[in-house]
Amino acid sequence: MKVNELAQKLSLKLLAGEGGLDNEILTCYSGDLLSWVMGRAHEGSAWLTVMGNVNAIAVATLTDCACIILTEDAPLDEDARQRAESQSVPILSTDLNAYEMAVKISEILK
């Protein structure tokens, strides 16, 4: 499923990185410790996190995550927004927590 479709189905707000909306979501991953995520997130993940900083964008880029979904309305830093734009990493936002979001994604990716 493409990031765009997922965003529409779950009414997620796009904060940045429109250029990557065609990325294919293969799976889902949740975590906030960047080094932990770095070593474990699979390619094509929709990554659920509260980390809206510029390093999170780097981790998403380097691990080939399909998109970042900021849970519980976690804020996106301005420099992170710019980095996400330039690297075309879609940043979506939800008021749900990671568990609630992951359950919904799981239903859709079935």
Place this chain on the structure above:
Amino acid sequence: MAGLELKYAVPSAEEDFLGAGEASTSVKKKLRQIGYNPEAVRKVAIAMYEGEINMAIHAGGGEAEVEILPQSVTIKLIDHGPGIADVEKAMQEGWSTAPEEVRSLGFGAGMGLPNMKKYTDTMDIETEVGKGTTITMVVNAQ
């Protein structure tokens, strides 16, 4: 084919924490452009990023030298920081000496060196307390 050699300066966390990651992002792009095996590209990107972050946090920055050959990529990270007092401990997942402010950014989980080892085919650490550390990592193309 002759090897392609790339050199980067890695800034310290104090100078520019946002700059850490630029070298690995650039190497990843280059490897993609030349059509390198995607799994190897991912390994290089992850290992090199962890190394960059380590140098930025612990060593006041350093240099990264990357040699791309058809059969492998060699990443050499050179710093003149404090050195690693106990390499065996540093290699354990979860063991960290990162300062609190770095933890709040999502680092300092004690995963840096273990991730570098996990994602490379060989990793060699030369370190001397008070002098610095040189880490050489090789990722095979296949």
